[in-house]
Amino acid sequence: MSDIETGKFSIDELENVQITIGKIVGAIEKKAKEEGVEVGPTPKPGISGLRDWDHKLLSRYQPVYTPVCDQCCYCTFGKCDLGGNKEGACGINMEAHQARETLLRVITGAAAHSAHGRHILHHLIDIYGRDKAIDVGPSNLVAPNTQAVTGIKPETLGDLEEVMDYVEEQINQLLATVHAGQEGAAIDFESKVLHGGMLDHVGMEVSDLAQMSCLGMPKSDTEAPLVEIGMGCIDSKKPVLLVIGHNVSGVTYIMDYIHDHNLDDKIELGGLCCTAIDMTRYKVENGGQPRAKVIGTLAKELKMIRSGVPDVIVVDEQCVRADVLEEAKKLSIPVITTNEKIMYGLPNRSKDSAKDIIEDLSTFKDPGALILDYDTLGEVAPELAIKMSKIREDMGIKALPSDEELQGLSEKCVQCAACEMDCPANLPIMAAMKAGVDKDFSKFEELHDVCIGCGRCDQACPKDIPVLDMIEQASRKIIREEKGLMRAGRGQISDPEIREEGVNLVLGTTPGIIAMVGCSNYPNGTRDLYTVADEMLKRNYIVVMSGCSAMDLGMYKNEDGQTLYEKYPAKFLAGNLINVGSCVSNSHITGTAIKVAAIFAQRNVSGNYEEIADYITNRIGAVGVAWGAYSQKAIAIGSGCNRLGIPVVVGPHGSKYRRALIGKPYDEAAWKVYDARDGSEMPIPSSPEFLLTTAESVEELFPMLAKNCIRPSDNNMGRMIKLTHYMELSQKYLGHMPEDWYKFVRTETDLPLAKREQLLKILEADHGWEIDWKRKKIISGPTMKSDVSAQPTNVKRLCKGEC
Numbered sequence: 001m002s003d004i005e006t007g008k009f010s011i012d013e014l015e016n017v018q019i020t021i022g023k024i025v026g027a028i029e030k031k032a033k034e035e036g037v038e039v040g041p042t043p044k045p046g047i048s049g050l051r052d053w054d055h056k057l058l059s060r061y062q063p064v065y066t067p068v069c070d071q072c073c074y075c076t077f078g079k080c081d082l083g084g085n086k087e088g089a090c091g092i093n094m095e096a097h098q099a100r101e102t103l104l105r106v107i108t109g110a111a112a113h114s115a116h117g118r119h120i121l122h123h124l125i126d127i128y129g130r131d132k133a134i135d136v137g138p139s140n141l142v143a144p145n146t147q148a149v150t151g152i153k154p155e156t157l158g159d160l161e162e163v164m165d166y167v168e169e170q171i172n173q174l175l176a177t178v179h180a181g182q183e184g185a186a187i188d189f190e191s192k193v194l195h196g197g198m199l200d201h202v203g204m205e206v207s208d209l210a211q212m213s214c215l216g217m218p219k220s221d222t223e224a225p226l227v228e229i230g231m232g233c234i235d236s237k238k239p240v241l242l243v244i245g246h247n248v249s250g251v252t253y254i255m256d257y258i259h260d261h262n263l264d265d266k267i268e269l270g271g272l273c274c275t276a277i278d279m280t281r282y283k284v285e286n287g288g289q290p291r292a293k294v295i296g297t298l299a300k301e302l303k304m305i306r307s308g309v310p311d312v313i314v315v316d317e318q319c320v321r322a323d324v325l326e327e328a329k330k331l332s333i334p335v336i337t338t339n340e341k342i343m344y345g346l347p348n349r350s351k352d353s354a355k356d357i358i359e360d361l362s363t364f365k366d367p368g369a370l371i372l373d374y375d376t377l378g379e380v381a382p383e384l385a386i387k388m389s390k391i392r393e394d395m396g397i398k399a400l401p402s403d404e405e406l407q408g409l410s411e412k413c414v415q416c417a418a419c420e421m422d423c424p425a426n427l428p429i430m431a432a433m434k435a436g437v438d439k440d441f442s443k444f445e446e447l448h449d450v451c452i453g454c455g456r457c458d459q460a461c462p463k464d465i466p467v468l469d470m471i472e473q474a475s476r477k478i479i480r481e482e483k484g485l486m487r488a489g490r491g492q493i494s495d496p497e498i499r500e501e502g503v504n505l506v507l508g509t510t511p512g513i514i515a516m517v518g519c520s521n522y523p524n525g526t527r528d529l530y531t532v533a534d535e536m537l538k539r540n541y542i543v544v545m546s547g548c549s550a551m552d553l554g555m556y557k558n559e560d561g562q563t564l565y566e567k568y569p570a571k572f573l574a575g576n577l578i579n580v581g582s583c584v585s586n587s588h589i590t591g592t593a594i595k596v597a598a599i600f601a602q603r604n605v606s607g608n609y610e611e612i613a614d615y616i617t618n619r620i621g622a623v624g625v626a627w628g629a630y631s632q633k634a635i636a637i638g639s640g641c642n643r644l645g646i647p648v649v650v651g652p653h654g655s656k657y658r659r660a661l662i663g664k665p666y667d668e669a670a671w672k673v674y675d676a677r678d679g680s681e682m683p684i685p686s687s688p689e690f691l692l693t694t695a696e697s698v699e700e701l702f703p704m705l706a707k708n709c710i711r712p713s714d715n716n717m718g719r720m721i722k723l724t725h726y727m728e729l730s731q732k733y734l735g736h737m738p739e740d741w742y743k744f745v746r747t748e749t750d751l752p753l754a755k756r757e758q759l760l761k762i763l764e765a766d767h768g769w770e771i772d773w774k775r776k777k778i779i780s781g782p783t784m785k786s787d788v789s790a791q792p793t794n795v796k797r798l799c800k801g802e803c
């Protein structure tokens with residue numbers, strides 16, 4: 001009770017006192033005051049706390065809905081046909097329902113990250129205690145998202161618990177609004193979507209701060225080690241232990257057991273999905289070498305199992321296929337589940353001895369076991385892998401069909417097209433079968449990279465042809481060569497790095513940050529990532545990677561045999577390539593933008609989300625790309641970027657998230673802000689043009705990236721650089737100049753130097769601008785002035801004289 005700051009009160013006046021269970025509101029402000037930290041207007045905002053900001057964003061970037069389904073079946077009044085924006089029996093219309101569907105996905109994603117964060121935090125507090133200091137490298141601003149949202153400047157693991165309490169409470173409130181008969185307005189569902197996205201970044205940040213502080217992960221390390229990656233890196237002659245999921249807590253016990261028992265060279269430890277990334281971050285700070293290999297993304301799960309190579313599979317949580325146990329059973333691979341979120345109906349062996357569990361699994365008494373005790377897990381998994389390797393070898397287990405069988409299977413195909421109709425990637429399977437009849441398996445090989453390894457084709461086939469197995473067998477040569485390198489996740493961008501690069505980003509002379517994140521549901525295979533990253537890096541953008549995208553990028557090499565992680569340095573500088581880490585490390589990408597506002601521009605961060613978001617929206621050229629976005633977490637991550645004004649492009653499959661947020665460049669009224677120096681209105685360029693949209697191809701993506709890094713704060717040099725890339729990329733990939741380039745020109749010095757005269761002629765001839773040809777200057781035409789000391793803001797209260 002000593003934290004109560006509201007003075008005297010009596011029971012009669014209790015309505016004047018705000019109390020939350022177990023916590024006294026005001027404690028944050030008190031602590032902050034003691035530490036001399038100024039707390040902004042919205043510490044721990046509730047659902048409506050940032051609604052005004054959201055409505056500002058949403059009035060410029062309006063939702064465009066693309067329903068996947070016209071019906072709602074949320075309650076027993078339904079199902080209701082909402083086609084044509086009709087209302088359901090509860091009164092909700094199609095738009096609001098679509099916004100509600102988006103919200104449901106976003107909070108599912110946010111819950112996945114925050115539950116992960118809570119789990120790992122509990123676990124690490126159990127081991128290290130609440131007072132364990134947060135240490136993420138040379139930064140004073142250690143938790144930018146957390147601090148901007150909650151006002152809390154966490155110093156210990158214990159401080160993070162309060163942050164998680166807030167995030168969980170808010171997610172719960174948001175989930176309640178999805179219930180029938182709650183919110184009715186699409187725009188307020190959309191505001192809730194942005195709220196959920198923001199919470200997601202806090203939850204992710206807590207997860208990564210906790211694990212980075214305790215697990216010896218790299219801390220803003222620009223020299224983080226290179227990690228072997230790819231199915232071809234696995235030595236199948238050794239016992240192979242495969243780990244799948246996102247939560248590295250239990251896996252660290254396996255890794256320690258292997259290391260402590262001198263088994264590092266005797267077992268192949270490989271991971272799929274984000275657990276793989278975090279396994280390779282474990283204990284590598286200060287020059288430690290990765291003790292695990294990365295096999296790849298979600299798309300490789302079924303492929304890896306079907307290869308028959310793993311001797312034991314350990315799963316934790318998120319993005320783990322629901323049929324792992326069934327598939328593994330067919331090849332006598334025991335499965336160990338380690339997290340309550342995935343238990344596959346297996347017996348709970350957490351209290352049993354390692355010896356008994358190993359005995360039962362190796363004699364196939366059970367196909368697997370749930371082991372929640374990490375000490376037991378640490379021993380069982382590697383010892384079982386060693387034992388199973390021998391047993392499975394003796395059993396002569398054969399996974400994929402032989403070449404001879406491939407031909408026979410191809411002959412069985414009746415070309416009915418059932419597989420192609422069910423294939424989410426619409427792959428030409430029938431043509432591969434046809435060629436296979438003549439022993440030409442090259443067409444199967446071509447499918448390997450674009451196939452997302454879902455197994456739908458197998459289920460669809462009336463002839464029981466194992467299509468995926470055929471693809472994998474025909475591609476075994478390619479698979480053997482699948483060996484790349486990924487730089488281990490380096491964690492946050494440090495404060496000193498922000499000090500060095502912040503000014504270039506804000507002025508535009510470093511043309512922008514391209515953040516390539518998310519899953520592996522690519523429209524056209526993995527190579528697109530390499531193409532995009534390499535092109536943007538050559539052009540001096542800072543390219544930041546995370547999650548599955550960070551892995552797939554490392555699978556390609558240039559003509560000198562180098563991956564991009566070897567070709568480009570890994571600092572936060574123009575033309576550098578950074579892997580921040582697993583998908584919870586995405587919080588460091590938004591964290592970087594917040595840090596620029598805080599460190600470079602000296603804005604107060606604590607509980608001051610709106611001002612920070614406003615700063616980022618107007619000044620930091622950054623675009624997120626989730627080219628293979630598939631999960632609910634991906635849309636949550638994207639929505640968190642959106643609330644900070646950071647636009648995100650998703651690949652074509654992203655349209656199934658069912659809504660985009662798109663501005664109208666032709667609507668001049670939408671592209672006006674205040675100049676905080678005097679509160680006057682000023683026009684701004686129509687960039688970013690969207691907050692969330694899809695691109696159909698990489699060709700379309702390139703100019704979008706360059707254009708949407710343009711910001712009002714660009715100086716002439718910065719604008720010239722950004723325009724140059726925009727024009728060049730449009731010409732290179734679309735074969736023509738962009739139609740709207742002139743809209744971003746304020747003075748002749750914004751024009752690319754080499755083409756200045758030619759462009760001035762176009763401005764005069766096609767757009768009627770007045771040119772002083774003697775001095776090669778623009779006299780009239782531009783709608784915007786070049787004024788780097790202008791203070792663009794969307795928030796009136798931030799203008800001089802308004803506070």
Ligand code: SF4
Pocket residue numbers: 072073074075076077078079080087088089090091092180181
């Ligand atoms: S929630 Fe509304 S629209 Fe959905 S099924 Fe129930 S009544 Fe119909």
Ligand code: SF4
Pocket residue numbers: 419422423424425426427429450451452453454455456457458467468
């Ligand atoms: S496994 Fe590959 S080929 Fe088969 S349906 Fe899935 S994506 Fe298509």
Ligand code: SF4
Pocket residue numbers: 412413414415416417418419420429430433460461462463464465467
């Ligand atoms: S579903 Fe089976 S039989 Fe039909 S086209 Fe595909 S592989 Fe051939």
